[in-house]
Amino acid sequence: MKRQQLIAALQKNRTFDLLVIGGGATGCGVALDAASRGLQTVLVEKNDFAEGTSSRSTKLLHGGVRYLEMAVKRLDRNQYHLVRDGLRERGILLRNAPHLAARLPLVTPLYKWYEVPYIFAGLKLYDLLAGSRSIGHSRLVGRKKSLSRYPLLKAEGLKAAVLYYDGQFHDARMAVTLAGTAHQQGATVANHLEVLALLKQNGKVCGARVRDHLGGGEFAIHARGVVNATGPFADRVRQMDDPGAQPILKASSGIHIVLDKRFAPPQTGVMIPETEDGRILFILPWEGHALVGTTDEPAAISDHPRPQAEEIRYLLRHISTYFDTVATDADIRSAWSGLRPLVFDPETTDTAKLTRDHIIEVSTAKLLTIAGGKWTTYRKMAQETVDHALATFGLDAAKSCHTDRLPLLGAANFKPAGTEELAKTYGLDADIAHHLHHAYGDQASKVAELARQGLGRRLHAEHPFLQAEVLYAVRHEFAQRPLDVLVRRTALALVDNQAAQMALPRVIELMAEELAWDEKRQKQEIRLAMSRLEDSI
Numbered sequence: 001m002k003r004q005q006l007i008a009a010l011q012k013n014r015t016f017d018l019l020v021i022g023g024g025a026t027g028c029g030v031a032l033d034a035a036s037r038g039l040q041t042v043l044v045e046k047n048d049f050a051e052g053t054s055s056r057s058t059k060l061l062h063g064g065v066r067y068l069e070m071a072v073k074r075l076d077r078n079q080y081h082l083v084r085d086g087l088r089e090r091g092i093l094l095r096n097a098p099h100l101a102a103r104l105p106l107v108t109p110l111y112k113w114y115e116v117p118y119i120f121a122g123l124k125l126y127d128l129l130a131g132s133r134s135i136g137h138s139r140l141v142g143r144k145k146s147l148s149r150y151p152l153l154k155a156e157g158l159k160a161a162v163l164y165y166d167g168q169f170h171d172a173r174m175a176v177t178l179a180g181t182a183h184q185q186g187a188t189v190a191n192h193l194e195v196l197a198l199l200k201q202n203g204k205v206c207g208a209r210v211r212d213h214l215g216g217g218e219f220a221i222h223a224r225g226v227v228n229a230t231g232p233f234a235d236r237v238r239q240m241d242d243p244g245a246q247p248i249l250k251a252s253s254g255i256h257i258v259l260d261k262r263f264a265p266p267q268t269g270v271m272i273p274e275t276e277d278g279r280i281l282f283i284l285p286w287e288g289h290a291l292v293g294t295t296d297e298p299a300a301i302s303d304h305p306r307p308q309a310e311e312i313r314y315l316l317r318h319i320s321t322y323f324d325t326v327a328t329d330a331d332i333r334s335a336w337s338g339l340r341p342l343v344f345d346p347e348t349t350d351t352a353k354l355t356r357d358h359i360i361e362v363s364t365a366k367l368l369t370i371a372g373g374k375w376t377t378y379r380k381m382a383q384e385t386v387d388h389a390l391a392t393f394g395l396d397a398a399k400s401c402h403t404d405r406l407p408l409l410g411a412a413n414f415k416p417a418g419t420e421e422l423a424k425t426y427g428l429d430a431d432i433a434h435h436l437h438h439a440y441g442d443q444a445s446k447v448a449e450l451a452r453q454g455l456g457r458r459l460h461a462e463h464p465f466l467q468a469e470v471l472y473a474v475r476h477e478f479a480q481r482p483l484d485v486l487v488r489r490t491a492l493a494l495v496d497n498q499a500a501q502m503a504l505p506r507v508i509e510l511m512a513e514e515l516a517w518d519e520k521r522q523k524q525e526i527r528l529a530m531s532r533l534e535d536s537i
């Protein structure tokens with residue numbers, strides 16, 4: 001459906017069952033769960049899907065090795081449940097979106113003998129908790145093998161390593177795919193539509209006033225129930241309902257840097273469970289590069305948080321601590337920052353110790369807020385939220401929750417070994433076929449078809465992203481602005497910011513033709529996209 005038709009449909013005087021505010025992992029998950037149960041659902045996102053935290057994660061599907069340590073050390077049942085749920089959900093997502101998520105081996109290098117039994121036992125317990133959803137057994141790897149598996153590891157003093165497995169996924173594409181699957185299930189989904197205020201009738205929330213950031217208009221959307229799934233912004237929306245509402249969230253910022261190809265670990269990530277100041281650090285293979293993160297700092301809430309120079313220096317410093325190499329600013333291809341919405345505990349000041357669990361709250365005026373949690377558990381959070389919504393708003397669902405068995409868009413006919421066939425059928429380079437196969441799953445042939453019709457050129461010579469993807473993103477994946485394409489449909493800007501800046505004029509040209517932008521709009525879009533790429537994504 002074209003944007004104008006979508007907005008016109010929303011402006012019709014219609015009452016939805018559920019209005020979901022926020023198009024990150026949580027909101028997209030809730031919209032999919034609700035629509036797949038047969039509820040008339042509308043999802044609105046003020047920027048693009050996953051433009052908030054959900055495109056800025058470490059991209060791991062995990063139970064949380066660190067939370068397991070806390071569960072054991074403090075005999076904390078909540079942390080234990082968090083790990084167990086995470087491992088269960090990891091298994092479900094690997095099955096429901098096998099094109100976007102895959103098993104990733106990780107090593108933890110050990111430099112002190114006494115760490116060997118401690119870390120090994122911890123990771124064995126991690127396996128055990130995964131139960132039938134285990135994706136591989138942890139094992140000890142000797143020094144020599146560790147270095148051959150991961151040649152950049154610091155050799156001096158290395159005793160051994162533990163090899164274990166978690167999931168790795170494409171977070172932004174996963175959110176867009178959730179929105180697409182929700183749409184397929186009957187939900188109306190709209191990005192670039194901001195909730196400005198909540199509507200009330202007889203003291204109960206019954207919809208919202210929204211602004212269309214592209215068309216400029218404002219209008220009302222009515223619904224029997226409203227779900228606030230706005231991540232770090234949840235308190236702002238709660239205060240639209242009740243200006244005196246006490247905050248329930250704290251934001252903690254985490255940054256990632258992407259390093260040049262030469263740092264790319266060969267299909268194995270490294271997890272340092274505790275740096276000298278107690279943080280967790282990952283160095284992961286990602287899109288042919290090395291993804292390094294993350295830090296954990298208290299932060300102010302904003303749409304586009306900026307990676308601080310000090311945080312970048314911190315990550316670069318730790319590269320030389322844990323690797324036999326030195327990384328400098330010149331090796332950084334991209335950097336970005338994300339805000340973790342952490343459930344608030346007034347007693348705690350250390351954000352690393354705040355719980356990663358989620359909460360569901362229903363206000364007096366019946367605004368339902370879902371906040372906290374993590375990407376890995378979005379499906380379970382969505383299920384609980386819709387269960388609450390049915391009870392709170394007195395809604396009848398035609399079906400019970402079945403998202404644990406619902407393949408996401410692109411998954412139903414995905415063949416894991418299908419890259420070669422795609423390359424052969426469409427005459428694609430191997431890296432391009434691999435990228436399309438995993439980004440689009442069983443929809444890849446539609447992109448390849450566009451490529452065959454004259455859009456088969458790369459957006460940048462060093463990366464597998466194609467011009468065809470721009471059109472596909474606009475026609476089938478709700479992309480409305482250049483960075484919707486360059487950051488969240490393809491990951492070009494996240495992998496290589498400079499390359500994205502070079503590709504920008506061609507992306508604008510293609511979008512202008514498809515969306516009939518005049519010269520003024522094109523200039524506006526290039527200015528906005530460029531300033532964001534130069535500043536913070």
Ligand code: FAD
Binds near residue numbers: 055194229
């Ligand atoms: P968001 O993604 O922020 O979505 C909220 C959305 O609401 C935003 O898009 C925002 O624009 C929108 N919104 C706000 N106000 C309005 C309004 N008025 N109207 C309309 N829309 C509005 N989890 C994992 O499982 N694995 C990981 O490896 C991992 N790594 C992480 C690394 C970092 C650095 C961080 C910060 C988090 C990480 N997480 C990870 C956690 C995970 O990313 C988050 O829990 C998850 O993305 C939160 O999703 P969300 O939908 O709640 O929030």
